[in-house]
Amino acid sequence: MQKLTKRIIDDTPPPTLGQVFIRDSVLRGFALRVTKGAKTFVLERRVKGRVRRITIGPYGPLTVEQARKIAEGHIGAIAHGEDPAQTRQDMIKEPTFSDLTALYEQRHLPFKRSGRDDRSLLQSHLSELKTRKLSDITRNDVVVLHSRIGETAPYRANRAVALLRKMFNLAKDWGMFQGDNPATRIHFFKERERDRFVQPDELPGVFAAIMEEPDEYVRGSFWVYVFTGARREEVLSMKWENVSLERAEWRIPQTKADRPHVLPLPTPLLAALGSLTRQEGNPYVFVGQNGSHRVNIKRAWNRIRTKAKILDVRLHDLRRTVGSWLSGSGESLQLIGKVLNHSNISTTRIYARLNLDPVRTALEQNANKMLLTVQKHCEKKNGASKGKRLVGPVTLPGLQRLLINSANLASPKA
Numbered sequence: 540m541q542k543l544t545k546r547i548i549d550d551t552p553p554p555t556l557g558q559v560f561i562r563d564s565v566l567r568g569f570a571l572r573v574t575k576g577a578k579t580f581v582l583e584r585r586v587k588g589r590v591r592r593i594t595i596g597p598y599g600p601l602t603v604e605q606a607r608k609i610a611e612g613h614i615g616a617i618a619h620g621e622d623p624a625q626t627r628q629d630m631i632k633e634p635t636f637s638d639l640t641a642l643y644e645q646r647h648l649p650f651k652r653s654g655r656d657d658r659s660l661l662q663s664h665l666s667e668l669k670t671r672k673l674s675d676i677t678r679n680d681v682v683v684l685h686s687r688i689g690e691t692a693p694y695r696a697n698r699a700v701a702l703l704r705k706m707f708n709l710a711k712d713w714g715m716f717q718g719d720n721p722a723t724r725i726h727f728f729k730e731r732e733r734d735r736f737v738q739p740d741e742l743p744g745v746f747a748a749i750m751e752e753p754d755e756y757v758r759g760s761f762w763v764y765v766f767t768g769a770r771r772e773e774v775l776s777m778k779w780e781n782v783s784l785e786r787a788e789w790r791i792p793q794t795k796a797d798r799p800h801v802l803p804l805p806t807p808l809l810a811a812l813g814s815l816t817r818q819e820g821n822p823y824v825f826v827g828q829n830g831s832h833r834v835n836i837k838r839a840w841n842r843i844r845t846k847a848k849i850l851d852v853r854l855h856d857l858r859r860t861v862g863s864w865l866s867g868s869g870e871s872l873q874l875i876g877k878v879l880n881h882s883n884i885s886t887t888r889i890y891a892r893l894n895l896d897p898v899r900t901a902l903e904q905n906a907n908k909m910l911l912t913v914q915k916h917c918e919k920k921n922g923a924s925k926g927k928r929l930v931g932p933v934t935l936p937g938l939q940r941l942l943i944n945s946a947n948l949a950s951p952k953a
Contacts, residue, residue: 548603584617636670660699743916759811760836836854868904874898
């Protein structure tokens with residue numbers, strides 16, 4: 540046995556079969572393993588009662604002295620009770636972000652209302668992390684990712700970091716990750732609370748554009764939006780079994796607030812829902828493909844808001860519009876919260892004590908107020924002297940006849 544040197548290693552021929560070891564005479568356990576295709580430095584030591592062979596690295600990329608220093612470091616770690624061989628195995632077997640994503644989609648997403656948004660983020664902005672080991676993802680990586688996404692979509696960038704933070708917290712709970720969460724202490728882009736809603740002078744154009752939609756299910760979904768202020772997922776997944784046209788009620792079994800919610804249905808909306816074609820074997824009100832429901836009406840909304848010339852109004856702003864109109868009618872904040880099913884803890888008890896009668900009255904009056912606003916706009920355009928005034932309660936069919944007789948209603952004057 541002699542000290543391992545470059546000359547000795549270079550002069551050692553590869554075996555025809557198997558492997559041979561050239562052990563160092565200076566550092567006990569340090570050796571060179573020679574096979575037919577490679578020369579690799581190793582360290583053999585007893586660790587916690589077991590003889591372990593720890594691979595240090597290949598000769599060539601590592602010099603003898605570099606490998607010797609690494610071996611000395613492993614010996615020091617063993618003296619402190621560590622197991623470098625096990626540490627290496629753990630690193631090799633450590634879960635990747637792709638592994639965490641798969642478990643997240645299996646264990647967490649099915650119970651999350653915003654699951655579709657999470658999947659979109661994972662498939663787009665976070666896809667570059669798939670092959671990375673969890674411990675290899677640093678806070679700087681997250682900062683750079685957040686900044687890059689934020690150049691064009693700052694709100695989306697914030698959502699991406701929030702999702703990463705949640706996933707790493709779950710990874711720790713599931714025993715997949717032991718380090719510090721790299722998505723914490725990230726400075727989010729400032730988000731302004733939106734206060735946009737459909738104004739009274741814009742409402743006739745919106746109603747006219749909705750009525751021009753050729754698909755009855757698209758029209759119906761927007762009437763539910765406009766008259767109830769329900770959330771998009773709640774509207775599109777509405778089932779007939781949860782709708783009572785006789786009692787004029789809609790029960791939403793699962794909401795973002797994680798509780799059922801019952802909404803009275805205003806009379807104009809009852810007529811719109813009652814006219815929809817029911818598809819046998821499909822339980823949904825707004826029928827989609829393969830026995831399911833509609834999942835995306837963004838294109839329809841883009842057509843509607845383009846015709847109505849309200850391009851800055853987003854789909855979710857229709858929900859805010861109902862709250863704003865109720866507030867403008869003098870309804871209390873508590874009642875508005877009941878209508879919109881807000882989950883503010885300080886007002887939840889008040890919402891729970893309210894019965895449906897004041898909510899029904901508020902929505903009924905609000906629907907009539909919307910219809911009357913459009914009717915007055917039509918009468919003003921047609922001229923009151925022309926005998927176009929509606930008699931009796933305002934209905935959607937009657938309003939549609941007025942809208943047809945009114946020119947350019949989809950683009951009212953500012």
